[in-house]
Amino acid sequence: MLVYSDKLREERKKKGLTYEAMAYKLGYKSKSTYRYIELGKTIPKLNVMTEIASILNKPVGYFFNLEVQEYGTKYDRNQKPS
Template sequence: MNTRLRNARRAKGLTQEEMAKLLGYQSKSGYSMIETGRNRPPLPVALRIAQIVDQEVGQLFPADEVQSS
């Protein structure tokens, strides 16, 4: 579980469903799998998430939690 990400999302008042829509996912499951740690986000997605929640990407995702390609 990425509690940093969950807390940042909640601090912005966003639901997982809203985050998924902002990221262009068809359903919340794609985003939910990132937040629960089942999937590592590609770098462009990690950067977009950080932008949405006004955080540095390194604060939300340690380097080993992001796909480089």
């Protein structure tokens, strides 16, 4: 799974939210915890991904490239079919 950091930052700024505000809304004590998610240094769990998407009023898939591997075939939902 890949976090699209640029999209997180862009949408956070559009909403006028700081790192501190996002951290507070997510229940974190430190802004660094959210900042690491936005920088791509930490990969959030599904419940956190869902909460971030909700705060920023976007679908979860907008911020995250979810890759699914089934029966030895890798599927990237953002890749166009050939």
